[in-house]
Amino acid sequence: MSSSVPTLVSLLKRSHIDDHEEVLKVALKHGKTDLTAQHAKVVALLKLDRFDDAVHAFELDGLKEKARLEYAYALYKTGKAREAAEVAKQGTERGCRHVEAQASYRTEDFEQAAELYRDLAAADHEEDAEVDLRINASAVDAQLEWAGQGELVLKKKPDREDLEAFETAYNAACGSLARGDLGQGGVLLKRARDLCAGLEDLGEEERRVELVPIVVQLVYVLARQGKMAEAEALVRGVEVARIGDVNTRHIAQVNRMAASAGGNPFLAQRLLAKGNSASSTPNDQPFHFQTSIHDSNQYAVDLQTLKFAGTADATASVLAKHASRPPTQNAGYNAISIGNAAAHAKNQEPKTALPLVLPLLQRRPRDFGLVLTVVQLYVEARSLGSAIAVMEKFLEKLLSASGDAEDEAGDGEDVRFAPGLVGVMVSLYHHAGRKSDARRVLGKAGRHWLKRKRTKERRSDDDEDRKLAGEIFANLHDEDDGDAYATAGLLAASPDTATGAQRGALQPVEKVIAGIDVDSLETAGIAHPPTTSTFTTTSRKRPADDPAKPTKPKRPRPSRLPKALLEPGKLPDPERWLPLRDRSSYKPAKGKKGKGRDSKGRDMFSQGSAAAVVGGEGEGSRPVTPGAGVVVGKGGTGGGGGRKKGKR
Template identity: 30%
Template sequence: VYPMTATSNRAAIKISVNLTKYNVIIGTLDQLSLIMSSAEQIQALFGELERFVNQGEYEKALKICDKILHGAPDDIDALHCKLITLIRLERYSEALSLWSKSFKAENKFLFERAYCLYRSNQLPQALEVIENAKAQDKVDVATRHLEAQLNYRLENYAACLSVYRSLLDEMTEEEGSYYEVLANYNAVKASMLTSKGTLDDKHAIDENVETYELAYNSACGQIALGNLTKAQSLLESAKKICRDSMVKEEYTEADIEQELAVIVVQLAYVHQLQGKTEQAIELYQSIAKSSAVDPVVAAVVNNNLVSSRKNQDLFDAAKKLKSASAKELDSKLFSHQKRVIAMNEALLNLYMHKYNACTDATQKLLEKYPDNDHLYLILAAVSAHQNKNSKAISDLETFAKKAPESLAIHFAIIQLELIESKHNAALNTLEQYLNNVKSKPQVYYQPALIALLVWLYEQTGQSERAMQTLDEASRQWKSGTSSSISTPPSSILKQTAAFKLKARRFQDAATDYEQLVKADPMDSQAIAGLITAYSEINPALAEKYGNALPPVESSSLDLATLERVVPGVKRQYMKKDGKDGPVKKKSKKNKKRKPLLPKTFDPSVTPNPERWLPQRERSTYRAKGKSKKAMAKGSQGASVTGGGIGLTGSANIGGAHKPAASSPVPEAEQKEEPVTSTAPKPKPAAKKKKKGKGNKW
């Protein structure tokens, strides 16, 4: 999730009009007295008009203008006064209508028309009017201020810088508006750098702290340059200067807090970039609680709070981003701010698993910003979040063809390939990117890229190529032609020396370790490596450097005592023995646990072998009293021993003799028969319902 900087420029455009009427209308002699009387009345009305304007009572001034125009409808001065009064009352549409009706034919008062268009958010049309005024050589200082402000709002920073630079060249520091123009000039420079533009040497960022506006805008420039420590210091100064100056001018605490809000938000943004997330959130929340915050500042706060919390409190984040992207803020936010908010909305959909919504929003953003690499990463993240890494890699490879020099896209591919443990594929991707930027040594020989390339060579078993890459990079860094780095970073140099040591190139390794030791004589790791290298080629030097190693701290503990210490055993439980020999541990006997038996258990009685079977499956099971219907079931006419013809057993009509009792079988010869489970009883058939009377169905 992406944070964004607060707005910086605040240009003040002043409009002044001479409200005094000097003309006297002269007519024929017979009308002279009447005209003189009318002229005196108009002159008196102009005096009253001037008084209301000086008192700031513009509604009353507008009524006086209408009275004058009632008597003299074509009076240019009265029309001009009415136009200015409507502007003061912020009734810009009425002012534009009056201009079209009264001044369009003569093409007069172009500045006033351009200002009304500017305040009505018709910026391109307003700039056209300014260009028309410049063509007619009708440009004054106020018009140039308005031109600069229009270019700033339209993000034409180069043209804006040119106007402010020319204004500053014509001014002196003693003039009251000099520092206001300088503050705006610094604001434009900061905005240009924030939008990834470049500045000429004549427009270099300075650290002017004459006023809090200057300090604030200078801090914005330092943020764009990545100098966060300087930016923090300037913002702290701006905060102090702002409070002190406003207290001196007797502003209320509410006014002071409102003016400080933008400085505090920018300071929180710096903390967030520095990784001090908790401090940043605390400052953001202090501003969010205030009710008198500018809507643009509130939008920045809401966006940055969401970005600082990342994927936490997603529903609260959705509310904040919705307020930050309100329609009424569309004309007040800059394009880079609106882009960041829209990207965060897409990311929020991703975190909330709304993958289709995330994809649609990102595709719309790509139509506006086709060169933004982060949007391609969001699209790939949609597939990765659904465990479709292969599709994500395929999509990123397609994007990489459109942007062959995009480090972000290629690194995302490498990361996904490493997750899949495809080291060879990751190496091929990195080599492809490096081939694309081969003509840019300052990019090709970045230490981080070289370190990753060497690591991948090592993982794929290409140690010799890793060594060659390190040697080539070291030569480039030492020559100083590839980048601003005159010597390789110590981490890279250590990695190079370790590789050489491993490859038994002891002399080359010793050279690298010597360079490290010269840079930091207290680096014990470098000294140890140097000793290892010299031990193979120059043992005398190895011994010399060995004396430089810090001594090992000796201990007063007895080694024999240490050997007897058993890890994990408390000291008081150790058996003391006068002998120095090893203490034999006694073997522990495994104790058998006695079984838990019920109180009524009789050991002389043999347990029932069928005790584990359900009751109805035991051989001794006898069902309780059956119903008469159940007694009638079974095979009919079966022969039963001792029963009569009626199967009642009351008489032995058949004359059958009762068999003799069988002799008992010894217990040893008895065999247990397998117990078969009884067949499940069928459910009784459902009774048929009798047909009800009077119903044929």
């Protein structure tokens, strides 16, 4: 034991990247009971990328405690990220914090990873480590945005240092795409592509490998922006077969199919199945949001190839596993629910699809995706009232379950007041003209999120609502004083308490309207909003009056009242509500047209007349209401030769 330590130490001092096999041989000679030798063996195995062997080498008692960092790293490299994070958390050295942060990132615990990287960045470190920390921290920020936890991201806009390296520029672009900002995301991706292409210290093959994910992501942006020709031209330069990363290769294949106009759905289904069957390394598995998108793509292609029954069964089996779960905002689960509803609808028109989908709503009344699908079908079927009724019933069920329902945020009410759900309800009320109900929904949501320190905007003229809006925007402004939207809302809600710095943060009105031609707008006329009953997207315009053309004076509309009513003191005719022929002043026309009429000129043989009523108007009988009697059938007596025959 004493002789092995100096030998091993001197050997490790002289070792470099080419002699790890020699270190491993020397370590094996000293037996399995020597901690120093086994430690050296583990290090050599890790440097030789023999990670499975390194994990199995931790059999000696005390070795896991002595080489905690190496053990955590070996677990991480073999795909056991959760175990690696637990082991690294027990260590005290700086390397353990790095492994814990990376393992937390891999297990999608992005909040923990962001906190660890902030702590590492605050400590003293070398310049090379600072660059790596910046890259990793920006990657975590992008993943927080994709995971719907954007409020935890401290830096929304990239600074100058982020634009100096293609890795940080690429991560900043991903964060913009996750927030839905395709324009900024595309600009940052092009910046990352140019930076990577201009690097001189990278070989040709290394540069190609680094450019692939950037170009694949740029194809996605161009396709989303509708620039299909540019996306298709760009994707032709990507050699999908040469991409080593399995996950990136599959994404490149999907984006290529999306960029190809008029693609064959049957061929797309074959390519998707081939891409999904490929295996990947443990640390190369797609993240949850990527898996959800892959599944949605698969369901969409299956529906396009008319595999309705198979899609319905596949999605139903997944939904059955989560049948006992409370209502959730999880995008992956709701995408599966929408795919299940689409499979039952079988590509039918909204009015035809509704009877096929509504039975599902009875079985899953608190399913986010299903409810929103039914609401969309009702809206497209021009049945706004039914859509509102479905949403109101859904909100009532969420309210009754808010006491025991737990969503991802840990609060059942967060599901009920989800911004997207509130937005749908407000939009429906707005189109129905129910503005007071829309303000009520926004008010409840605003109070909830203000209490939860997550705030949203509302608009109203009431003093109480203005006060609440001021509190909400003040909270938003305190969290990010550089947010122009929050600053504008704060100024609009409470202009009296605004500071000079807040007013100066916004552009002056003169600069905003500098390029607007007011005269052309007045000439074009006033655009009317679409009608609420038809949900039309076109608008009617009233042309502006031409000042050069003389306008005719409008004539006053004549009164529709009879002249007798306009004379003061004269009573109206009490029989004015009766038909003309039933009035006492009515005189029938003489001649042939007067035949077959009674003394008051009424047709004695028409349906509903007094002469055609059983019993007639004899003495002592009550007056008969015209048109309400029992009609005598064909063959009644009397009548002239010109009378028409009865209906057969």
